[in-house]
Amino acid sequence: xxxxxxxEHLNIVIVGHVDHGKSTLLGRxxxxxxxxxxxxxxxxxxxxxxxxxxxxxxxxxxxxxEEQEQGITIDTARTFFNxxxxxxxxxxxxxxxxxxxxMISGAARAEAALLLIDALEGVKEQSKKHGYLLSLxxxxxxxxxxNKMDLVGYRQDVFEGIEKEYREFLxxxxxxxxxxxxVSAKLGDNIANRxxxxxxxxxxxxxxxxxxxxxxxxxxxxxLRFPVQxxxxxxxxxxxxxxxxxxxxxxxxxxxxxPSNKRANxxxxxxxxxxxxxxxxxxxxxxxxxxxxQIFVERGEIATHQERLPLVSTxxxxxxxxxxxxxxxxGRRYLLRVVTKEVECEVAAIHRIIDTMxxxxxxGSKTVIRNQVAELTLRAKAPIxxxxxxxxxxxxxxxxxxxxxxxxxxxxxEMIRDDQEVLREEARRRDFAWVKGEVGIEERAQQYGHRAxxxxxxxxxxxxxxxxxKRLEARLVADGRxxxxxxGENLRRGLDADLAEGQRGQTMEMAxxxxxxxxxxxxxxxxxxxxxxxxxxDYAEAAQSIKTLVHPTPVIAIHMxxxxxxxxxxxxxxxxxxxxxxxxxxxxxxxxxxxGVLAQAIGxxxxxxxxx
Amino acid sequence: MKHLRQLEDxxxxxxxxxxxxxxxxxxxxxxxKDSTVLLWLARKAFFGHVPFPLLHxxxxxxxxxxxxxxxxxxREWHLNLVVGQNKEALAAxxxxxxxxxxxxxxxxxxxxxxxxxQKGYTGVILGVRADEEGTRAKERYFSPRDKHGDWxxxxxPPELWxxxxxxxxxxxxxxxxxxxxxTEINIWEYIKLENIPFIDLYLNKGDGTRYRSLGCxxxxxxxxxxxxxxxxxxxxxxxxxxxxxSGRAQDEGRGMELLRKDGYM
Numbered sequence: 001x002x003x004x005x006x007x008e009h010l011n012i013v014i015v016g017h018v019d020h021g022k023s024t025l026l027g028r029x030x031x032x033x034x035x036x037x038x039x040x041x042x043x044x045x046x047x048x049x050x051x052x053x054x055x056x057x058x059x060x061x062x063x064x065x066e067e068q069e070q071g072i073t074i075d076t077a078r079t080f081f082n083x084x085x086x087x088x089x090x091x092x093x094x095x096x097x098x099x100x101x102x103m104i105s106g107a108a109r110a111e112a113a114l115l116l117i118d119a120l121e122g123v124k125e126q127s128k129k130h131g132y133l134l135s136l137x138x139x140x141x142x143x144x145x146x147n148k149m150d151l152v153g154y155r156q157d158v159f160e161g162i163e164k165e166y167r168e169f170l171x172x173x174x175x176x177x178x179x180x181x182x183v184s185a186k187l188g189d190n191i192a193n194r195x196x197x198x199x200x201x202x203x204x205x206x207x208x209x210x211x212x213x214x215x216x217x218x219x220x221x222x223x224l225r226f227p228v229q230x231x232x233x234x235x236x237x238x239x240x241x242x243x244x245x246x247x248x249x250x251x252x253x254x255x256x257x258x259p260s261n262k263r264a265n266x267x268x269x270x271x272x273x274x275x276x277x278x279x280x281x282x283x284x285x286x287x288x289x290x291x292x293x294q295i296f297v298e299r300g301e302i303a304t305h306q307e308r309l310p311l312v313s314t315x316x317x318x319x320x321x322x323x324x325x326x327x328x329x330x331g332r333r334y335l336l337r338v339v340t341k342e343v344e345c346e347v348a349a350i351h352r353i354i355d356t357m358x359x360x361x362x363x364g365s366k367t368v369i370r371n372q373v374a375e376l377t378l379r380a381k382a383p384i385x386x387x388x389x390x391x392x393x394x395x396x397x398x399x400x401x402x403x404x405x406x407x408x409x410x411x412x413x414e415m416i417r418d419d420q421e422v423l424r425e426e427a428r429r430r431d432f433a434w435v436k437g438e439v440g441i442e443e444r445a446q447q448y449g450h451r452a453x454x455x456x457x458x459x460x461x462x463x464x465x466x467x468x469x470k471r472l473e474a475r476l477v478a479d480g481r482x483x484x485x486x487x488g489e490n491l492r493r494g495l496d497a498d499l500a501e502g503q504r505g506q507t508m509e510m511a512x513x514x515x516x517x518x519x520x521x522x523x524x525x526x527x528x529x530x531x532x533x534x535x536x537x538d539y540a541e542a543a544q545s546i547k548t549l550v551h552p553t554p555v556i557a558i559h560m561x562x563x564x565x566x567x568x569x570x571x572x573x574x575x576x577x578x579x580x581x582x583x584x585x586x587x588x589x590x591x592x593x594x595x596g597v598l599a600q601a602i603g604x605x606x607x608x609x610x611x612x
Numbered sequence: 613m614k615h616l617r618q619l620e621d622x623x624x625x626x627x628x629x630x631x632x633x634x635x636x637x638x639x640x641x642x643x644x645k646d647s648t649v650l651l652w653l654a655r656k657a658f659f660g661h662v663p664f665p666l667l668h669x670x671x672x673x674x675x676x677x678x679x680x681x682x683x684x685x686x687r688e689w690h691l692n693l694v695v696g697q698n699k700e701a702l703a704a705x706x707x708x709x710x711x712x713x714x715x716x717x718x719x720x721x722x723x724x725x726x727x728x729x730q731k732g733y734t735g736v737i738l739g740v741r742a743d744e745e746g747t748r749a750k751e752r753y754f755s756p757r758d759k760h761g762d763w764x765x766x767x768x769p770p771e772l773w774x775x776x777x778x779x780x781x782x783x784x785x786x787x788x789x790x791x792x793x794x795t796e797i798n799i800w801e802y803i804k805l806e807n808i809p810f811i812d813l814y815l816n817k818g819d820g821t822r823y824r825s826l827g828c829x830x831x832x833x834x835x836x837x838x839x840x841x842x843x844x845x846x847x848x849x850x851x852x853x854x855x856x857x858s859g860r861a862q863d864e865g866r867g868m869e870l871l872r873k874d875g876y877m
Contacts, residue, residue, distance in 0.1 A: 009615045038854050078742035078749050080795050087615070089793060101770040105752070108772030137772075229625070230632050234661040241657075243625050243774075272660045273806060285617075286624040288659060299632065323770050337775055399775045406770045406777060 008215060009087040013107045015134065016116030017126035021147040025116060025185040026079065026092050027057025029206065032192035035081035036060070057185070084211055100129070100371050101323040104409070107134060112213040113142035114206065119158055119182070120151045123166050129356040129371075131166070135175045136319060136373070136411060138393055143179040143209040150184040154197045172359050179209045219283035222246040223308035225387070225395050227339040228257070228301045232288070239270050239288040240297065245339065245394035249289070249303075250280035257301040258385035259312040259424075260552035261431035264291035294442040296451075296552075300341030302385040302395060306432075310385040310395060312424060315348065315416035317377050318398070320368070324407030327367040328374070328400070335401035336378060338386050339394055346569075348379040368408075377416060381570050383424065383551065388412055420548040423512065427519075427549050444525035448482050452522040453597040454550055455588060457531045458539040458568060459560035464581070465531040468560065471581050472588055473529045481598070483527040488514055488534030507535050511542040515549030522553040527597065540568040554595050558588060616802050620656065623790040625774060626753055627657040627737070630788045631664070633778035634735030638694070640724070641666040643678045644826045645810055647739035648685075649799050650791055652808050654737075655689070665692040667727055667736070671719040672702055673828035681811045696727030708830045713871060715831075721876045725761045728785060737788045743795045744856060747872045755787045756780055763787075763873055796856050797849045804842045816840045825856055 014022045030036050040060065048055040079090050093106035107113065113134050117127050134142055144166060152158040159182045170176065181190055182201050189195035190205045204212065224247030232239045249255070253266045269278040270288040281287040297303075302310050322328045328347060336345035352361045354373045368374040378398075389396030389411035400408040445451045455472065457465045469485055476483035488510075495513055499506075514534075521528045532539035547555050547570075559571040567574045573591060575584055592598045630637060639654060639662075641647045654662050668682060686693040698706070701718040708715045728736065742749040752768055754776035769777045780786055794802075803810055816822040821834035835854070839845045 009618070078792065080743050087795070102768065105768075105771045229628050232658065234658060234663065237659070239659060241628055243621065270659055272656045284621055286621045286628070286657070339774075394773070397773055399772065401779065404777070404779045404781060406772070406775055409770075409772050409775075 008085070009089060010112065010210075010213060010215060011089045011091065011110045012210065012213070013091040013093055013110035013113045013139070014116065015093050015103055015107060015113055015130040016145075017118065017121070017124040017130075020116045020118040020121070020124075020127070021058075021185045022116050023058030023060075023092055024056060025114070025145065025147065025183070025191065025206070026090060027060040028185045028188055028191045029090070030060065030079070030081055031057065032188060033081060033083055033207070083207065086211070088210060103130065104133060104137065104321065104323065107137050107139055108409070110139050111141065111215070112210075113139050114145050114209075115142055115177070116145050116147050117162055117166065119146050119148045119162065122162055123169070125357055127166070128169055128358075131170055131175060132173065132356045132359070132373070133321060135170075135173055136321060137409075138389070138397070138411070140175075141213050142175075142177055143181060143206075144177045145206060146180065146182045147185050149182045149189060149195075149198065150187050154182075154184075154189075154195075156198075156200045159201075169359075178212065179204060181206055181209060219246045219393070220248055222283070222392065224249055224253075224304050225310070225392055226255075226303040227341070227395065228297055228299050228303065229340050230299055231297070237268075237270060237290055238294065239290055240303075241286070241288045242303075242340070243286045244281055244283050246283050246392055247305075248280060248282045249287075254306060255291075255303040256306050256309060256432075257295075257297045257303050258310050259383045260297060260301055261428050262295045262297055262301075262552070263306075263432070264293040264295050266290075267292045294440055296441060298552075300339075300343075300384075302339070302341075310387050310392075311415045312383050312385050312428075313415050314381075314383050314418045314420070315377060315379045316386065316412045317351075317375065317414040317416060318410040318412050319354075319373065319375055320400070320408050320410030321373045322368045322370060322408040324370060324402045324405070326402070327369045328402075328408060330366045334407070336380055336384075336398055337401065338384055338398045341384050343384055344381040345378045345400075346381075348377040351375040351377070375413075379418075383420070383548070386412055386415075388415070420544060423515070423545055423548045424551075426512075427551060441523070441525065448525050449599060450481055450527065450592075451597045452525050452527065452553055453592065453595070454518055454522060454528045454530065454546070454553055454555045455558065455592075456543055456546060456555055457529075457558045457560060458543050458571070459532075460539075460562070463560040463562055465533060465560055468558075468575075468581055468584055469529045469531050472585050475585050475589070476527055476529070481527055482525060483529055484521060486514075486518060486521060486528050486530040488531065491517065492534055507538040507542050508545065510534060511545040512549065514542070515546040518546060519550045519553070522550055527592070543568065554597060556588065556591055556595065556597075613805060616798060616805055619794055619798060620653065620802070622793060623650075623653045624657040626776070626788065626790040627654055629774075629776055629778065630735055630737055630754075630790075631658070634786070636731070636733050637664045637735040637737070638667050638731070638733045639664060639737040640739070641668055641682070641693075642739075642826070643668070643674075643682050643811060644739075645799050645803065645814060646741060646791060646794075648808060648810060649794075649802055650737065650739040651685075651689075651691075652806060653790060662689065662691055664737075665694045665731075667724075667733075668693065668695050669720055669723040669727060670695050670697045671723065671828050672697065673707070673719075673830055675813060675826070675829050675832075677811060677813055678826065685809065694727070694731070696723055696730075698723040698726060708828070712831060716871055716876065717874065719828075721761075721871065721874055728761065734780070734785050735788055736785060737790065739791050740789050741794050741796070741799075742792045748792075751789055751792060752777070753789050753792060754778065755789060757785050757787055759783045761785070761874070765873065797846060800842055800846050800849065804846070814845065816844075 016022055044059045045055045081088055091106040093103040146159055146162055163180045182198055183190040192207045225245045227242055228240055229242035232241055251266050256263050266289050268290045269281055271278050330347050330350050333344055333346050336343050350365055352363045352375050353365050354361055356373055387395040397411045399406045457469055459465050473483050473485040496510055518528050532542050535542035557570055557572045559567040559574045561576050564576050641651055698719050706715055706718045740748045752771045757763055813823045816837050816839055822837045824835050839848045
């Protein structure tokens with residue numbers, strides 16, 4: 001289909017209850033603006049005659065045979081047309097509730113929306129659900145189109161009744177439509193041409209409303225958010241690639257990566273076939289940068305300027321819509337994705353289910369079923385960087401993956417301060433002020449043939465933790481690695497000697513000191529092997545503090561127990577029962593390889609993240 | 613120009629996601645304008661490199677100039693070119709006179725499926741655009757195919773906020789479509805902006821015709837056109853109301869829905 005050149009394009013989604021006429025509106029828009037290819041209208045009319053059914057504008061875009069047979073849209077279609085120097089990409093979303101996931105896929109891409117309501121049927125279930133979801137999805141610009149006015153005799157009172165009811169519904173969550181337009185898509189009233197039958201309506205036509213939508217709010221004026229997508233080393237350059245989701249960056253900028261707290265300056269901005277060389281980038285752009293220092297940063301970290309850091313925690317509250325085939329369950333684990341970060345998470349609590357029909361709330365549910373919206377708390381396995389969706393769009397939203405599919409999406413409404421916050425803040429302040437020598441961590445890794453890491457063995461008394469730790473240290477050193485056994489007992493009588501007897505029982509302070517020592521040793525490039533012996537049965541708590549303080553050094557958490565028991569959350573390897581210590585040592589070495597601490601080629605693709 | 617850069621930013625983001633998530637990734641290249649723009653976008657995304665193989669499913673009925681162009685760019689851009697062909701079907705005499713859908717299924721769909729199976733690709737990048745024809749307008753950026761390579765358009769996975777389907781059961785694969793949001797005219801504007809080399813079959817060379825869409829020689833017909841430069845093409849497209857693929861026989865009737873359901877590109 002032809003499209004004239006335009007300087008701007010705008011993504012529009014058409015939503016609303018099934019049968020309220022979305023596809024018909026779309027077909028009419030195209031026909032009335034002369035945007036259909038030659039013969040398309042005639043071809044579809046001919047098919048209709050052949051099949052003995054009345055022609056409908058909707059058939060122009062319901063491409064699948066099944067869609068035409070059932071007279072409904074199954075999946076979102078993208079179509080294009082041009083009007084007054086702007087190219088519109090119109091996304092026709094299905095209205096049937098079976099296909100809500102398709103509607104959401106369509107609406108999530110949109111910068112503005114048209115929401116259709118049938119004048120005869122009035123405000124229906126999906127009219128409300130779609131209105132609510134548009135708001136949740138961040139589509140703030142929209143017009144309500146009251147269709148099939150011909151079926152109610154073009155009566156103003158019917159229109160005003162719907163307008164009042166729907167505005168009241170939208171107002172409950174602060175949504176405000178730009179326009180409410182009475183139309184008949186079938187007959188062409190107020191689509192491209194002003195209706196003769198509704199002289200009482202003085203507002204814009206649908207086409208006027210489209211022209212009035214503004215191009216997405218400029219996010220370049222916000223503080224910088226640059227989530228790292230990947231790290232490339234195809235040639236001499238080590239390039240951090242990603243899409244800037246807010247703000248701007250330029251050569252020379254000092255960047256902080258969260259949650260690792262790594263810092264470096266931008267040396268160059270890389271691009272292919274661009275003259276002159278780029279010196280800056282802004283929101284929306286997919287860019288590549290090189291840094292003045294070879295720091296280890298990974299996909300999923302968010303680069304920002306130091307003045308406006310993102311939030312870092314393991315937990316947040318969110319509003320979520322669920323699309324999964326099986327219900328979301330409290331206590332179950334899912335893969336959480338925030339922009340490019342992927343981490344396992346647990347549904348810590350389902351606070352309430354929100355009925356999008358009347359916005360009533362239901363408490364005490366342990367599951368969220370398909371197409372429901374819920375308020376919940378998520379707890380991630382590792383700290384992540386994010387924002388509240390009220391301040392940043394892209395870094396304030398997430399999806400959950402269940403099995404192989406994206407099964408839900410949501411927006412972050414509140415950060416939850418976890419018990420690690422004090423330590424995390426200590427680590428952040430300490431890392432920002434850290435004085436570095438001329439030898440970087442990557443150079444040490446190259447010299448040693450491995451990255452620094454902490455192997456932390458937890459478990460109850462007499463489970464063989466020390467024995468395994470010693471065996472592992474010996475094996476690593478025999479293999480030519482630089483490894484060291486950090487036994488907590490050695491700190492107890494030295495570094496911890498000032499702690500009073502009572503304080504010595506206080507796991508927190510001992511763990512803090514232990515964590516700082518481990519952090520120092522990791523900075524020297526060692527593989528630190530350690531146990532939680534000095535902490536007794538408080539091992540889980542101590543292990544968490546140590547992890548926070550040594551972050552982002554990789555921690556391989558090993559748990560040992562004599563009896564089958566519930567291992568602490570986040571254990572990487574669990575050994576239960578009497579262990580074969582040689583086999584256990586080999587298993588840990590494999591894990592060190594898998595985590596990229598010890599070099600190994602993974603598949604055909606070498607790992608560029610950290611060249612050893 | 614700004615809207616072209618926005619399209620480019622989105623396509624580059626998709627290509628980088630594909631490269632990050634798929635260990636065994638390949639890109640389909642038919643040497644047409646769209647897949648050549650796609651190839652160019654890969655060089656953009658990976659800073660001059662193309663870090664995966666390019667697949668060409670050779671039906672043996674392609675126009676000879678396309679093969680010459682293919683081999684020249686492969687040399688100059690250091691491409692890892694993998695050519696597949698359904699030799700059995702060709703040996704058995706498959707051609708378009710046996711029925712267009714039959715021939716496309718045998719030589720293109722099955723040729724592609726054979727190649728994917730042999731090489732075990734789990735991610736395949738294609739240059740399809742939503743504005744080409746109806747079923748493509750319904751595609752996802754990351755679109756799963758089942759064990760038989762079939763497309764279940766009735767139950768497509770959700771896709772939102774640039775989060776894509778990147779995990780899938782063993783034996784299935786994902787089709788990746790970075791050009792979905794591009795229109796035909798965007799493609800030509802971008803070719804002009806970036807000065808991308810293209811086959812001159814798209815231009816009128818004095819006989820008053822040119823190809824608007826390239827496929828197999830027997831099933832692709834040139835259109836009447838005086839456009840002899842990229843600027844002419846853009847100008848022509850601004851005013852035409854003829855569908856791009858009107859010269860492509862396979863689109864007739866329900867051909868495309870049936871083909872694509874079975875795994876056609």
